[in-house]
Amino acid sequence: MVRFLIRRVALGVFVMFVVTIVVFLIFFVGPGRADVARTLAGRQATPATVALVSHRLLLDRPLTVQYWHFLDGLLHGNLGYSYYHGQPVTTILKQAFPVTLSLALGAAAIWLVVGVLSGVLSAVRSRSIWDRIVTVLALFFYSMPSFVLGLLLLYIFYYQFALHGIHIFPGAGYTYLTADPLKWFEGLVLPWITLALVSAAAYTRLTRGSMLDVMNEDYVRTARSKGLSENRVIYRHALRSALTPVISQFGIDLGVLAGGAVITETVFGMPGLGFTAVHAIQSQDLPVIIGVVIVASAAVVVANILVDTFYAVLDPRVRLH
C-alpha cells in the first residue's frame, strides 16, 4: 500500500510537471517572443508595465531559464501578478477557491449518490417500469448540456418562482458559508443540481451495466441460493464489486468536474475559479488564467490520488498494477 501511494504521488507530481510545461508553452512560447510580455501585462498595459513584466519574468533570457524561474515561483506559492487587477494572482484565487470547492464537493456527492442509487435501482428491478423511467431519464440528462440545464433551472426555480412571489433560490451570486450558512446552501442548490445531474446520468448507465454484470456472476448466485436476503445479496455482495469500475471512472472524470464547474459558475454568476478565468479572458488578464489552470490541475491531481487510494482500498488488485 505504501509503495502504491508513493508511485501514485510520483505520478501526480509528474502530471503537474507536464501541466506546467504545457502552460509555459501556451503562454510563454505560444504568443511569440516579442508579444509574451505584452499579452501577460494585459490589454491596457502601458509600455512601462510591459517592460516591468519582461524584466520580472526574465523574458530576455533563454526559455529554459524562463521556465525554471516560472517553476521556481510556483513552487514558492507565487502564481504571478495580475496587472489588470493590480493584485497578486494568489490573492484573487484565494477568494475564488472556496466557492469552487463548495460547488464541486456538493455536486460530486449528489452526482455519485444519485448516479449509483438510480443505477442500482434500475439494475435490481431490471426491465421494470422503474428501470425504463430511469433509463429514459438517464439518456435525457446524459444528453443535456450543463449550461442548458442550468438556465432551465434558473428560468423555472428563480424566474417563474419569483413571478409567483417565491424567493428561495437566488438568480446569481454566492454567499460565503461563514457569512450565512442558509443562504450559502440556498444559493448552491441549483448549481449543485446543474453540475451533478448531467454526470450522474452517465453514472446511472455505468452502474446499471456494471451491476447487471455482477449480478450474473456465480458468487452472487451462490449467495442467493444460500438463502441470503435479497437486500444483503445486493448491498453486501454485488454492490461492492459493481462500484469498482464506477470509482475508477470517477477518478478520470474529476477533470470533467472541474470543467463543469467553469460552466456552472458562469451560468450562476458565482465568483469561483472558473468564473474568474472566463472573465479573465474578456479582460485579457492572462496571469489569472495561468493561475486558475495550475490551481485547478493541482486540485484535480490531488483529488485523483485520493480517489485512487480509496479505489485501491476497495479493490486490492489495483495496487499491483
Added chain:
Amino acid sequence: MSPGDSVAIEDAQITSGTPPPEGAAASIIEGRSPWRLAYERLRRDRASLIALGVVALIILVAIFAPVIAALTGHGVYEQFRSTGLTPDGLPVGPNGQFLLGTDDQGRDVLVRIAYGARISLIVGVVATLLEVVIGTVLGLAAGYFGKVVDTVIARIIDIVLSIPFLLFAISLVSISKPSLTIVIVVIGVFGWAAVARVVRGQVLSLREKEYIEAARALGAGPWRIMFIDILPNIVAPIIVYTTLLIPVTIVIEASLSFLGVGVPPPTADWGTMIAGAQQIYQQAWWYLLFPSAALLITTVAFNIFGDGLRDALDPRAEQLYK
C-alpha cells in the same frame, strides 16, 4: 512477444464461439457479413430508426439553411431593427413573420438555428473524426507494440485524461483569436485519449489471438497487422464509440461558444445564442428555449442512435469482435 506475457505456456485452448453445424447454410455462397447481421438487427429497432431520422433531418436543415433563409426572407446576419425588435429594443416573440422569434439584435432565431446546425455538425463530425483517428492510431500502436511504446502512450493517455480539458481550451483560445479551426483542433488534441484507451484495451485482447500470430508467420509487417488484421476486428466498437462521441463533441463546442471562447460572433452558433439568451431570458424565453431545444434534440438523437448501434453490434449478442 512482449513482457506482458507472463508465461507462454503452449497449447492454447479453443476459445472462440460455437462452431456452426457441419454444412450449415450450405446453399449460401455469398458470405453473410457480420455487418449485414448488425444491419438486420438495427432495422428492427424502432427508437434507433426514429433517432436516425431526426439526425438526418438535422443534417438536411444544416445543408439547406440558405433555403430556409430564402424562404423566410431573413438573412442570417440581417438585423430587423423595426420589425424584429420592440420599441424598447427587446426581441419579439414567435409570430407570423419570425416563426421562432428574434434575438437581441433583431435577427431571426429560426434562420440562425438552421445555420447554427452547420457549426454544430461540422465541429461534431470533424473534431470527433480527428479524435478517433489520433486515438485509434495511438491506441493500436500502444496495444500492438507493447513495451516502451505502450508505457509511453499509456502514460500520455493518463495525463491527458486527468487534466481539466476545458481550462486548457480556454488557455489556448485566450492567447489566440477564437476560430472554428482552433475549436476543432483543441477538441481533437485533448479528446483523443479516451478513444485511445478504448482501442488499446481492445487491441490488447486481440493481440494474443492465433490469427495475429498466423499473420506474422505469413510474413506480415506490424503496420499491415495493425490495419488489416486487427483494425477490422475493432471497427465495430470504434464506430459505436464515434457515434456516441459526436454528441459529446457537439456539447463541448457549444460550451466553448457559450463561454465566449468558441466560434466567434457574428457566426450563428447554438452555444453563442444561448449565451446571448442568458442575459435576457426573462424577457425572451424563445431565445433561450429554441436553441437549447435544438441542441438537446441533436444530442439525444445521436445518443439514442449510438445506443441502438451498440446493441446491434453488441459483442455479447454475437461474438463479433471477441
Added chain:
Amino acid sequence: MTESGIPSASGAASDGDVLVRVEGLKKFFPVQSTSAFRRSHEQVHAVDGVDLEVFRGETLGVVGETGCGKSTLARCIARLLDLSEGQVDFDGRDITNLSARQMRPLRREMQIIFQDPYGSLNPRRRVGSIIGDPFALHGIADGADRKKRVQEVMELVGLKPEHFNRFPAEFSGGQRQRIGVARALALKPKLIICDEPVSALDVSIQAQIINLLADLQSEFNLTYIFIAHDLSVVRHVSDRVAVMYLGKIVELAPVEDVYQAPRHPYSNALLSAVPMPDPNQKVDSHQIILSGDVPSPISPPSGCRFHPRCPKAQPKCSVDDPALVPVLGDPPGHVTACHFPVETGEVMQSRPGVIAGEGAQAT
C-alpha cells in the same frame, strides 16, 4: 508417408538433405512478478537445450505433454519467437539472428498450420482474402490472377472454390482447418510446421485432415514438423519421432523404432496411454499412468528431468543429466537420454506410489 523412402538414419544423411538444423536451442520466458516486489529474475525454461535435424521431405513428429515446450520449439524454429540461446539453420542459412523484417522473405519457405481452427482465422475477413494473404504479402499474384490461384489452392485442399467470399464463421471446424492448410500451402513452402493441427478437431475429422496432409506431402515433396501431444496421431504421419519432456528431447528415433522398442521410460509411459490401433499387434496391455504433476519448468529437477516421476529412477538420475545417445545397441538414428533405458520387452518395474493404474496392479 510412413513408407516414404527417406532414410531415417540421421548419421548417414549428408548436409544437403538437412532442411532445418537446430543446435542447443534454449528459450526462457521471464516470469512476470505478481507481487509488488520484484521477482522477475525467475524464468520459465520452456525449451532447454534441443539439438535436432529435419530432413528434406520427411515428417518429424514432436510429441510430449502440454507444457513440454514443443510449441515453443516450433515457434523458435519459425522465428516467431527470439531464441534465448542456440542456433537455427534453415535451408543451409543461419536464421537465428535475423530481424523480423529480414525474416519476412523467408516466410515464403516456411509456414505454420495452427492448432485452433477458430482462433487462427481472422473472423472479420473473407476466406478468399485469408488464403490470398500469402500471395499479397509476397507480391506474387494480383487481382484476377490471385483469385484464380487462391481457388486452385482451395480446390486442392478440398474446399469449394465458390466459397471464396464466405467468412470463417460459416465453416465447420474441419473445413476451417482446411482453410488453414490452404493458407500454409498457398506458396508451396519447403517446410510446414503443423502445431497440433488436428487435436482441436473431432476424431472423425482428424483422419481427413491427416490424409490431406499426407497427400499434399507426397504431391509437393513437403517437409513437415508435426507437433502432437499423443503418439497415435504421430504414428500415422511421421517418419521420425522426437519425444519431449520439460523442454528437452528424451528420445528421437524412426517412428517404428519408438513403437517397437521405446527406450526412454517416459516414451513407454506415453505409448502405454495410446489405444492400440490393431488389437492383434498389441505387445502388452500395461498402461503406465504417471503419478504426480509435471514439475515446474521454472525450477526443473536436477539431473534427468524425468527422475521424480520415473519408475526406474536411481540415485544417479537426480545428479547426472543423461546425454542423448544410442543405447542398448540401437542404430545411430535412435537416440535416448536415459541412464537406465528400457530393454525391448521389459516390463517396467514399478515403485510404490509412482506408478498407479492397471500396470501397477497387474505386477
